[in-house]
Amino acid sequence: MRPDERELDEEIRGHLALSVRERLERGEDPEAARLAALREFGYIPAIRDSMRRVWYSRWFDTVEAFVLDIRIGLRSLLRAKGLAVAVVATLALGIGANAAIFSVVRGVLLRPLVNRGEDRLIYIRQSAPGLGAANTTFSVPEISDFRTRATTVAAFGDFSTIEFTMLGFGEPRVVKAGLVGGSYFEVMGLRPQLGRLLDETDDGPDAAGVAVLTHRFWTTSLNSDPTVVGRAIRLGTRSATVVGVLEPSVPYPADTEIIANVVTSPHHLGATMVTERTHRMTELFGRLAPGASVEDARTELTAIQSAIMREHPDAYAVSAHVQLSVTPLRDQLAAPARTILLVLLAAAGVLFVIACSNVANLILARSIRREGELAVRAALGASHGALRRTLLAESLVLCGGGAVLGVLLARPLVSVVSRFAARFSVRALEVTVDDSLLWVGAGLALAAAVLLAYIPRLPSPHAPAGLASGGVRISPGTTRRLRLFAMTQIAFSFVLLAGAGTLLATLVALQTAHSGYDLRQVLAVDVPLPIEAGATTGDFFHEATRRIGKLPGVEQVAAGNFVPWRDAGNLLPEFPFSVDGYTPAGGEERPHARLRVVTPGFFAAVGVPLVEGRDFTDEDRRGSERVVIVSQSVATRLFPEGDVLDRHFVWTDPLFGNREPRRIVGVAADVDDEHVVPEPALTAYHPLSQVPAGGRLFVRAAGDPYALVPDVTRIIREMSADQPVARAATLQDVRAEVLAPERLNAFVMSGFAGVALLIAVVGVAGVLAFSVSARTQEFGVRLAVGSTPRHLLLGVLTEGALIVAVGIIAGAAGGLAFVGVAYSQLETLRVPGALPILGAATVLAGAAVIASLLPAAKAARVDVLQALRTE
Amino acid sequence: MGKSPDDSRLDLLQGTLDMLVLRTLQWGPQHGHGIGQAIRSQSDDVLKVETGSLYPALHRLEKRGWLKSEWGVSEANQRAKYYRLTAAGKAQLSREQDRWSQLVDAIGRIMNPAPTRE
Numbered sequence: 001m002r003p004d005e006r007e008l009d010e011e012i013r014g015h016l017a018l019s020v021r022e023r024l025e026r027g028e029d030p031e032a033a034r035l036a037a038l039r040e041f042g043y044i045p046a047i048r049d050s051m052r053r054v055w056y057s058r059w060f061d062t063v064e065a066f067v068l069d070i071r072i073g074l075r076s077l078l079r080a081k082g083l084a085v086a087v088v089a090t091l092a093l094g095i096g097a098n099a100a101i102f103s104v105v106r107g108v109l110l111r112p113l114v115n116r117g118e119d120r121l122i123y124i125r126q127s128a129p130g131l132g133a134a135n136t137t138f139s140v141p142e143i144s145d146f147r148t149r150a151t152t153v154a155a156f157g158d159f160s161t162i163e164f165t166m167l168g169f170g171e172p173r174v175v176k177a178g179l180v181g182g183s184y185f186e187v188m189g190l191r192p193q194l195g196r197l198l199d200e201t202d203d204g205p206d207a208a209g210v211a212v213l214t215h216r217f218w219t220t221s222l223n224s225d226p227t228v229v230g231r232a233i234r235l236g237t238r239s240a241t242v243v244g245v246l247e248p249s250v251p252y253p254a255d256t257e258i259i260a261n262v263v264t265s266p267h268h269l270g271a272t273m274v275t276e277r278t279h280r281m282t283e284l285f286g287r288l289a290p291g292a293s294v295e296d297a298r299t300e301l302t303a304i305q306s307a308i309m310r311e312h313p314d315a316y317a318v319s320a321h322v323q324l325s326v327t328p329l330r331d332q333l334a335a336p337a338r339t340i341l342l343v344l345l346a347a348a349g350v351l352f353v354i355a356c357s358n359v360a361n362l363i364l365a366r367s368i369r370r371e372g373e374l375a376v377r378a379a380l381g382a383s384h385g386a387l388r389r390t391l392l393a394e395s396l397v398l399c400g401g402g403a404v405l406g407v408l409l410a411r412p413l414v415s416v417v418s419r420f421a422a423r424f425s426v427r428a429l430e431v432t433v434d435d436s437l438l439w440v441g442a443g444l445a446l447a448a449a450v451l452l453a454y455i456p457r458l459p460s461p462h463a464p465a466g467l468a469s470g471g472v473r474i475s476p477g478t479t480r481r482l483r484l485f486a487m488t489q490i491a492f493s494f495v496l497l498a499g500a501g502t503l504l505a506t507l508v509a510l511q512t513a514h515s516g517y518d519l520r521q522v523l524a525v526d527v528p529l530p531i532e533a534g535a536t537t538g539d540f541f542h543e544a545t546r547r548i549g550k551l552p553g554v555e556q557v558a559a560g561n562f563v564p565w566r567d568a569g570n571l572l573p574e575f576p577f578s579v580d581g582y583t584p585a586g587g588e589e590r591p592h593a594r595l596r597v598v599t600p601g602f603f604a605a606v607g608v609p610l611v612e613g614r615d616f617t618d619e620d621r622r623g624s625e626r627v628v629i630v631s632q633s634v635a636t637r638l639f640p641e642g643d644v645l646d647r648h649f650v651w652t653d654p655l656f657g658n659r660e661p662r663r664i665v666g667v668a669a670d671v672d673d674e675h676v677v678p679e680p681a682l683t684a685y686h687p688l689s690q691v692p693a694g695g696r697l698f699v700r701a702a703g704d705p706y707a708l709v710p711d712v713t714r715i716i717r718e719m720s721a722d723q724p725v726a727r728a729a730t731l732q733d734v735r736a737e738v739l740a741p742e743r744l745n746a747f748v749m750s751g752f753a754g755v756a757l758l759i760a761v762v763g764v765a766g767v768l769a770f771s772v773s774a775r776t777q778e779f780g781v782r783l784a785v786g787s788t789p790r791h792l793l794l795g796v797l798t799e800g801a802l803i804v805a806v807g808i809i810a811g812a813a814g815g816l817a818f819v820g821v822a823y824s825q826l827e828t829l830r831v832p833g834a835l836p837i838l839g840a841a842t843v844l845a846g847a848a849v850i851a852s853l854l855p856a857a858k859a860a861r862v863d864v865l866q867a868l869r870t871e
Numbered sequence: 872m873g874k875s876p877d878d879s880r881l882d883l884l885q886g887t888l889d890m891l892v893l894r895t896l897q898w899g900p901q902h903g904h905g906i907g908q909a910i911r912s913q914s915d916d917v918l919k920v921e922t923g924s925l926y927p928a929l930h931r932l933e934k935r936g937w938l939k940s941e942w943g944v945s946e947a948n949q950r951a952k953y954y955r956l957t958a959a960g961k962a963q964l965s966r967e968q969d970r971w972s973q974l975v976d977a978i979g980r981i982m983n984p985a986p987t988r989e
Contacts, residue, residue, distance in 0.1 A: 003930075007952075018904040018945060041922050055930065
């Protein structure tokens with residue numbers, strides 16, 4: 001129905017033809033008739049337009065005009081390629097970083113889990129802050145108490161982690177396995193990808209051993225082999241059948257290869273596991289009963305726990321301050337990554353502000369150069385709205401370009417950031433690039449475009465000064481704005497630099513902390529023996545160390561049960577002990593110590609000197625006198641007089657049952673094998689032959705430690721063909737691995753800060769260069785009346801320094817205020833120390849001075865005659 | 872709109888153009904030029920319709936469904952768009968005619984009041 005443009009034209013042409021024809025018939029001259037017809041018709045474009053307007057709304061016209069504006073904008077930007085490239089690249093950085101980090105934040109913190117009814121899932125944790133244990137997990141008797149008493153939780157799911165040597169898929173390998181009761185998968189709301197999951201029929205000591213493969217293991221290690229269901233495997237000493245593959249889901253509390261029923265682990269069927277209230281190794285999940293809230297569950301479960309503690313006072317030391325926490329599973333998963341992600345999000349936001357400020361300056365400078373053009377358009381009748389629209393179109397083109405490039409940039413960034421975030425929350429592993437990236441990019445671009453369009457001043461139609469000349473005129477107001485944006489960039493860059501500086505300072509402190517170990521030459525290897533090995537463990541490691549010690553290039557070899565830092569948090573908490581002749585002073589807490597197990601030669605192997613007494617020897621064997629070596633901190637704290645040798649040491653925790661005294665035969669220098677920055681750690685070392693634990697080998701090499709790995713592996717395999725040998729690394733590399741998250745934090749923040757610094761420095765240089773080029777004349781006059789070039793140079797440098805100084809002060813003030821506000825949200829956030837702040841200020845000031853040098857030199861080189869002639 | 876100062880023709884009263892167009896089309900389909908000429912000649916050259924008003928009016932009436940247009944060939948073998956009255960247009964014409972008579976009646980009474988009885 002709606003006539004198109006051609007039809008309108010044709011209708012008008014038809015009218016004119018008829019009109020001319022009529023006049024010709026009246027006998028008029030053809031040329032006169034044509035002119036008369038046209039005159040009578042009126043101004044064709046206007047009439048045509050009013051005909052069109054009947055059919056199209058005003059909106060349509062606006063849009064059409066805007067499309068035209070955008071085309072004009074594109075053309076005029078093509079003439080200013082340098083500016084366009086700078087703006088698009090800067091915006092792309094800002095938009096890309098924000099879009100990527102927002103995607104990860106959304107994926108980790110906001111997206112629901114795949115679990116059915118995930119909003120009803122809770123995670124229950126027992127902790128003992130008194131012992132420094134953030135997660136003590138639960139024992140089987142505790143869990144059955146909760147099961148029988150709780151009404152707000154419809155069902156509980158239990159999960160304990162254990163390592164198996166698994167046979168059946170090629171090479172023997174050590175796998176992490178989750179052992180679960182039949183209710184676990186139902187409670188967690190998970191489905192099988194293949195086959196079936198475990199249920200109540202798999203419970204009990206008489207069930208057949210069955211295992212479910214996790215999706216990650218199945219896809220990465222087994223090539224998504226569809227024939228795995230029904231496969232018979234061996235887990236340690238037991239056999240089991242693979243019954244299914246789990247759908248992709250968040251691996252929590254542990255990223256395991258398989259999930260099996262408890263019958264696969266003899267330990268889980270033993271009396272210790274089933275009846276010992278203090279034998280805690282099981283994680284607990286729950287599904288809320290209909291109508292119950294998380295708060296209800298928290299109240300009820302806490303009450304139940306208090307009751308249990310009253311009923312079994314022996315299992316809960318008062319000093320342990322045992323507590324219970326109940327959190328929605330989703331929050332529990334996201335919590336560790338929350339701080340770092342929010343910090344990253346803030347950093348990305350800051351980068352965006354810096355990018356926008358920089359672009360604003362570029363646009364402002366450009367708009368000053370084209371004030372003449374705008375003034376002409378205003379004089380010709382363009383309304384303020386129309387001029388704004390032109391500017392908006394141009395900035396939209398720029399920001400659109402920035403957004404497209406930014407989103408392209410964000411795609412690889414998402415995977416980088418999510419791998420980074422995966423160190424804090426397993427949920428980051430499932431982050432994918434989705435539409436939200438586009439929406440964020442488009443939103444940011446739009447925000448930037450509107451902002452940029454409103455920055456330039458429009459020429460007032462009443463002040464035709466803008467028409468006067470084509471030269472660059474710069475008003476005080478504009479200079480102020482240019483400086484303001486430059487200061488904004490400096491201020492925000494300073495915040496980022498100070499943040500990055502703090503992280504770097506922390507990292508340096510961690511990496512240079514004196515550990516007490518000989519880090520370079522000591523190779524640590526995991527040789528996990530099955531729990532069943534029991535008393536033979538000592539024999540195995542005795543023989544292994546004897547054979548490895550004969551290898552050329554081995555200076556010393558020993559076994560132990562704990563690789564410094566790497567095994568931190570995996571093992572038992574610290575236990576209370578006493579030594580004869582020592583009585584705690586009134587009110588003093590009974591001392592707790594770490595329990596470590598080592599073979600003779602351990603201290604020499606890892607480079608920890610013995611301060612007093614002797615090392616263990618082969619004579620300290622099973623059946624002979626029980627002996628112990630204590631750390632220096634034990635000796636100085638308990639016996640400042642220095643007579644600790646030959647006293648008797650006793651573990652007083654009920655876990656140890658018989659309170660056998662052990663004679664102190666030596667004192668070793670202090671090391672802290674749990675913290676990279678050493679803290680005083682009371683430690684008691686036992687000979688492996690008397691306390692059967694182990695699983696770790698320490699080899700001190702004369703040359704390259706890694707060159708020994710194949711020989712060590714061969715020797716172990718000769719002794720036991722199915723024995724896994726894993727994670728060989730020097731202590732140096734172990735520490736580097738443990739510090740990887742810190743290093744990544746520092747790296748990512750430094751990346752942000754570096755980009756910000758670059759943008760800010762370019763921004764300051766740009767502002768000064770612009771200011772210098774606009775003041776060429778002024779400089780010329782000043783040189784003519786006797787200023788020295790040196791004077792002008794200093795003047796420009798001072799201008800730059802002023803911008804930086806104000807920016808740094810504003811940044812410091814704003815940063816401190818932000819830390820103050822954010823402190824309540826992010827407990828781990830700290831006010832950075834003086835050194836990083838000073839460092840950041842120095843770096844910024846130095847960079848800004850260098851940035852000012854070029855424009856300043858230009859000012860000093862102004863040619864007087866040329867400058868005066870430019871008018 | 873450009874209009875020479877010596878133009879002695881009358882401007883159309885606001886809102887009456889639509890009525891005149893509808894009325895003109897009562898006699899059969901006609902193109903824009905023809906409609907303009909018809910109004911002019913039927914008013915003995917008193918009413919002159921500006922094309923700038925006529926064509927938007929035609930399109931407006933068509934959009935409201937009172938007219939229908941189709942392309943045809945004029946008497947002079949010139950392709951032209953012909954407008955035709957629709958049923959709705961006929962109804963609208965009679966409504967506008969009633970309103971117009973009421974209006975003329977009312978204005979007439981004000982301008983030429985009946986002599987008072989006193």
